[in-house]
Amino acid sequence: MLIQSDAPIADTSLGPLRGIWGDGAAVFRNVPYAAAPIGDRRLAPPEPPARWVEMRDASQHGPIAPQAPSRLRVAMGDFDRLQDEDCLSLTICTPAPDGRSRPVLVWLHGGAWISGAGSLDWCDGTQLAREGDIVFVGVNYRLGALGWLHRPGIIDAEAGTLDMIAALSWVREHIAAFGGDPGCITVMGQSAGATSIARLAMLPEARGLFHRVIMQSGGYGRGAYTSAMATQRGDQFLRLLDIDPQSAGAFARLRAVAVPRLIAAQAELARANARFAQTMPMFMPVLPTAMTQPEMLDAIADGLDGKPVLVGATADEVHAWFAADPSLRDPPDDAVLARFDGAAQLARYRARRPGASAMDLLADLGTEETFLLPAMRLAETIARRGGRAFSYLFDWAPPASRFRSCHCIDLPFVFGTFPAFADAEMLLGETRCKCRPFRRAFAMPGSHSCAAAIRSTRQCHHGHGMTSSDAQRCVLAAEWAPSVIRPT
Numbered sequence: 001m002l003i004q005s006d007a008p009i010a011d012t013s014l015g016p017l018r019g020i021w022g023d024g025a026a027v028f029r030n031v032p033y034a035a036a037p038i039g040d041r042r043l044a045p046p047e048p049p050a051r052w053v054e055m056r057d058a059s060q061h062g063p064i065a066p067q068a069p070s071r072l073r074v075a076m077g078d079f080d081r082l083q084d085e086d087c088l089s090l091t092i093c094t095p096a097p098d099g100r101s102r103p104v105l106v107w108l109h110g111g112a113w114i115s116g117a118g119s120l121d122w123c124d125g126t127q128l129a130r131e132g133d134i135v136f137v138g139v140n141y142r143l144g145a146l147g148w149l150h151r152p153g154i155i156d157a158e159a160g161t162l163d164m165i166a167a168l169s170w171v172r173e174h175i176a177a178f179g180g181d182p183g184c185i186t187v188m189g190q191s192a193g194a195t196s197i198a199r200l201a202m203l204p205e206a207r208g209l210f211h212r213v214i215m216q217s218g219g220y221g222r223g224a225y226t227s228a229m230a231t232q233r234g235d236q237f238l239r240l241l242d243i244d245p246q247s248a249g250a251f252a253r254l255r256a257v258a259v260p261r262l263i264a265a266q267a268e269l270a271r272a273n274a275r276f277a278q279t280m281p282m283f284m285p286v287l288p289t290a291m292t293q294p295e296m297l298d299a300i301a302d303g304l305d306g307k308p309v310l311v312g313a314t315a316d317e318v319h320a321w322f323a324a325d326p327s328l329r330d331p332p333d334d335a336v337l338a339r340f341d342g343a344a345q346l347a348r349y350r351a352r353r354p355g356a357s358a359m360d361l362l363a364d365l366g367t368e369e370t371f372l373l374p375a376m377r378l379a380e381t382i383a384r385r386g387g388r389a390f391s392y393l394f395d396w397a398p399p400a401s402r403f404r405s406c407h408c409i410d411l412p413f414v415f416g417t418f419p420a421f422a423d424a425e426m427l428l429g430e431t432r433c434k435c436r437p438f439r440r441a442f443a444m445p446g447s448h449s450c451a452a453a454i455r456s457t458r459q460c461h462h463g464h465g466m467t468s469s470d471a472q473r474c475v476l477a478a479e480w481a482p483s484v485i486r487p488t
Helices: 126-132 159-178 192-202 227-240 250-255 259-272 293-304 333-339 343-352 358-384 411-415 435-443 481-485
Strands: 009-012 015-018 020-022 025-032 089-094 102-108 135-139 180-190 212-216 309-314 389-394
Touching: 009 159, 025 126, 089 126, 089 159, 102 126, 102 159, 102 192, 126 135, 135 159, 159 180, 159 192, 180 192, 192 212, 192 293, 227 259, 293 358, 309 358, 333 343, 333 358, 343 358, 358 389
Parallel strands: 102 135, 102 180, 180 212, 212 309, 309 389
Antiparallel strands: 009 015, 020 025, 025 089, 089 135
C-alpha cells in the first residue's frame, strides 16, 4: 500500500502511525490503546496493545463499542457506525505531530455508559486542536454489560473504568509523539463521561494521570451504585440471560453470550427497573460503600486535590428525556405529587414556571436534583477546600423548542460541529456561528465574546440562589479557559 509522503506521521514507541490532514489539523484515527477485548480478554481488564513495525494506517475510523440506538436520538439525531467489541481506540487531533509540547485535552463521551463514542462526528476535535493549538484525544471505551456489569465472584473488575485509566496512561506515555505535553493533560467529559471523571478522581491509580478537569452535565445527584446494589442488578441481568449467578459456570456462560443477546437483555433490564419520571441508568461506576451526596462530593473534591476544575450543566437537562416521552404528556396527578414529595414542593415549582405542564415541572425537578444543584455544590465543596473551582450554566435554546436548553445541547457549541447535528431537533436548524465563541472559550485563552452562551451561576435558571463567597465563578467562559486548559 502506497504511503503519501505528505501525510502526517507520528512515530510512537509502539510503532509508526500515518494519519490524515483534515480542516487544518492532523487526525489519527483508530489508534489502539489496549488489546482487543475479545476471547479470553472479554469482560477482563484491558491489556496493553501489541507493538507494530510497519507503518500503521490511522486515516479511517475504527469500530465503536456495541450498543443500541441512543435514548436521546429524538433530540440529538442519530448516527450509523460500525460496531465491534474490538473498540478500544483513540482519535487524536493535533495541529501537527511536530515535537512541540501543547496542552492535551482528553474527551470522555457520555451516553449513560450504554451508548456513544469518542470518535463520533458530534465530538470531532479538529477545530479545537486547530484554533486552540492543543492536542485533542477522543476515547472509545467499553459500554453496557461488557464494560460496567458488576458481580463480584464472576466479574471482579470494572472494565469500563479500567479502559479509561488505560487510555489516560497511553496518553501520558505516547502523546509527545503527536505534539502534546504529557505534563499538561485536561480530562473533559459530559454526562456519563463527567460522572466517570468524578470516579477517577477518587482512585489513587487514576488521579495522577490528569492535571485539570472539565465536567459537563454530570449526574452527581443520582448518587452511585454501591457494590451491594450493583450486585443485585448484576444478578437480575444474569437471570435475564438464563444464567444462574450462583452456578460454577456462570462466568464462562456469560462470556459466551453473543452481543445482540447482551444488548437485548440490557433493554429488558431497563424496562424492568423503569421508574416514573426518573433517569437512573442501568450501569454506572460502583462505589465500595454507601455515601450520602455530601460525602460523595467531599470524596470527589478530595480526589481532585487542588486541580483546576470547571463544572456545570444546561438549564433544562431533563427535557432531553421527558419532552419526547409519551407517558409524561398527561401523567397521573397522584404520580406527579409523589414525585415531588408532596404538594408544597410542587406548588413552589408551579410558582416559578406559571402555566407549565406537568412534564415541564417534572423535568425542572429532575434537572435541579440530578444535574444542576449537585454541580454547584461540587464547585462549592472544591472551593471550600481552597481549590480552583469554576462553574457555569448553559441556557441557550431555540425559540419554541420543546427540548429547551436540554442535555447535550451544549456539545455542538463546544466542538463547533453543527453540521454533524443537522438532524437534531433540539437545535431546530440553528447552525449559524453562535458556536464559535463558546468552543473557542473551551480551547483558547483570550476570548471574551461568549456572554450569550454562558451566564453567571449565582442564580439558577429556575430561581434557586447559588451563593458563595469562596467559589471562583465565571460569567464569561473565557475567564476560565486559560487556567483550566493551560498552566498558569
